[in-house]
Amino acid sequence: MFKFSYNWLKAESEIETDYEELLHWLDIQGFEIASIEDYGDDKAVEIEVKANRPDMLSVAGVLREYYAGKGRRQIKDFTPKDVNVNFGSDNSVLSHRIVVDSKDVHRYCAAEIKGVDNTGETPEYIKDRLTKSGIACINPIVDISNYVLLQIGQPIHIFDADKVKGDIRIENVPAPTKFTTLASTEIELPTGALLISDDENPLCVAGIIGGHAPEVTESTKNIIIESANFDHIIERVTSKKTHVQTAASYRFERGVSPATAKLGALICVKMITELCGGEYNKTGYMHTDGTSAALQKMVVTRKRVNSLLGSDLDVPQICKYLNDCFFETECKDGENITVTVPDFRLDIDYDVDVIEEVGRMYGYHNIEPQPIKLYAPFVENPVNKNANKLRDIMVGFGFIEVLTYGFIPGNSMQMLHIKEDSEYYGDIKILNPLSNFYELMRPSLAYGLISTAIANMSVGKGDLRIFEVGKRFFRQKDYEDGYNEKNVFAALMTGVKLGRGFGITKDAKFSVYDAVSLLDATMREFNIKYEIKPTDELGMFEQGAGSDIYVSGKKIGYIGKIDPKVLGEFENGKLARDDVLYVEFCFEGFDETKRCIEFDSMYPSVNREYNFLVKNGIHFTDYAPVIKEASGIIVNVSPRDVYTGAGVPKGFTSVLIRIEYNDPTRTLDFEEIAGVEAKFMKALSDKYGITLKL
Amino acid sequence: MAQFIEEKKRELQAKLENSDALDKLQGVESSFRKVMKELFAEMKALPNEQKKEVGAAINDFKKEFEERIAAAKKKISELSKTDAAVDLTVPSPEFIRGKIHPLIRVGRMFEDVYKEMGFSIAYGPEIENDKHNYEMLNMPYYHPARDMQDTFYLEYPKVLLRSHTSCVQVRYMLEHKPPFMIISPGVVYRVDEIDPQHTPCFYQVEGLVVGEGINLANLKWAVTESVKRVFGPEYKVKFSPCYYPYTEPSAAVDMGCIMCGGKGCRTCKGTGWMRVAGAGMVHPNVFEAVGYSRDTVGFAFGWGLNRLPMLYYKILEMRKLFENEVSLWEQL
């Protein structure tokens, strides 16, 4: 972000400026206008500046961009004409020796003024421009340093020379170091941070923030002006680690042109001597490591420009666009253009960067859309296909899809009664969560669906069928970074499934058998054989009402009735009065195998129903095969109802089973069926103690 | 004979008056036919001089009763019509379809459009590492653009929750050679406090097309075409210069505001445009990082999918998407 006074920009321009034209150009060049403050005769405009254009963080930069749009290829020279400081490499010309001992210092310009009077008022025009840019006014010298920062984008630091003891030394700290800032907060500098110290005290964190020791106040008499260029990487790392971001650090971490270091010092000298008096030292010190001594040159071809943009520009057009935004061009063969990059464009590293400049100057709106002419083979994504198939199946069953966050409360495992030694226990935590409510990467979708159900109950919606398709996360030592995740499907149902009315005499509510039905019907759609293995390992299900789901011997999920005690752990959980049924499974690897339709027999089937008395704990999937084994004419064994209560002894369940008898070659006679009945009843009785309920 | 006729008349009349339903009336009709048969038979047995008179009486009888029966029939059928009529404006709650989440619905519209254009769909993990999420996308550890995507970490600084699905594209490039056209839809995470317009996770659909001859004009086509196919041909799309470390040139994509039709409103902050995607030509540094030649060309785009269902279904608050008030989705 950069905020500036429009009148200031106007004052720096050598040509007539137009406010609307400026805003329009900034807008079409992608510098979004974040805010405009109207001061009547002036406007404070705040623009969004992306990380690649730090040159736009100054009035000079914005003016330059405005000129690019107008095709005027030069802005005014900000160098003060009547100040004469001779910057040399002798570091002992000032009242304090300056020792630069770091490769992260690309430039260090220091100038000195003696006998200033800092007790006066900062001139109105400076105050006005600083205030509109959102910078507080302190005292004339400090205000001038900020003024130069905004004007040309060069951060300035000024030391009270009388408060500095001995040499000014700039070096990387060899170990984490404590530092107290101007704002009296203590920060810890990471190893390698650039610290400026004198013989006794740390003075400031280079390019980021100053300390109290050399602070410029009203009584300051002698000053040393620092206008430097520090490496963007160490500035970024230090600012990030210490959580200190200032107008200076913001610019240094994005990049400041080394070319403005000397200019910044000169403007400061000129303004301070003019406004606060004093004598400047005709000699200054400048350290340089040679970075960006020469302007960068690169070759861009006409062909590459057009093939990347999908345009048909000729060399003169390309050169014009580049010249308009301050690049110099040279082309001798009508194809290869040698481009010289202006010093303030630190973002231009490759030919594609130059091509973007051509593109934006040409105007993206002038690029005509062209259909893609590329053949790329289509690759099926089975997880995507299965997820969408599951969604369609669930929609058919009247379920509503929900989306919940991938992170759940830190205490959700305790809420779901999942014990630490359970394979379903989740302990992957986010280091910087929004709060501990969003801390744990979910090992199951159960928390999300249960809390969604309860939230809906609390707005009066108690009959629910909801589902979610999403990821569950778990640790896996030998996998990538030690984490893995699977795409899973989960559904929850509770309350009335079939309401009273239209022939139904009593509300029918969801029971655990409906969850099994949902699982069964879904698996049928994928033509997948699955197994149910009861388990009490998963604490969230009621004792005896939970099972694991297996496919091809692999555990893929679980199904059951949520323990009311678990529901009680949720806020408003007591609203859940009916059974809450839950199923979750991983659907990765599901692959619908081709099926053939079996044509019906020409001879009629005989259907009979039997009411079995089954001891609890014996499962349909155990005894159904026993029935089938009795004879080849049994083609179907299906459960019709399950009942406990009056008339059924304790510990038993009455199960209504329908058996379909058929032989595709003949009509069955009742005696034969009676024989088969006797056979399986004996087997059932012998093996499982199952009898007919009388 | 006349007396006999009168007797039969009374009998039939009594029966007729008792007939309040169609089946009973059918009984009356058949007895009537029987009586007629009987009477005509009797008449035949009479001497010729009497035949004429009796015949006329029987015919009167016949005519009279035919009319009475017809009237009774009409009455009964009218009665039964009003009695048993169903109100066909009353649906029973028997057939109720479920609903797909609005985010997924719009996501699927985009997936379908891109599939029609020949794109494949690629997936990748949500728990990612710095290499795939940042470094290989031309964002080294010190890159200021990292500020744009405030990230959740599981292990600082290496393991994180992906802040965009571009890492899926990186993984895809590491495993495949061009040419290819893929989209990578999925959940992404960024540190954002929950408020009406912010949620800490949202959905993206990113696209990547790599192959000879691919240019910015193709990118404009793919993005513009998908907006027109999903939202309608009347929607305008605008490209303006932008910056992303992993694309160069880069573009920001705006579409005409759905709320106001481009006139300017609160949702679009008066501009008439809404930012919906970022795009650009893939940066040569990214190609180099995944082991391709720097001369490879391709484009990438990324839709922030949360905004689109908001626009499509005029959902005013983004966080509603994750609150799952079932009665809202039922309206879909």
Ligand SMILES: [Zn+2]
């Ligand atoms: Zn609008």
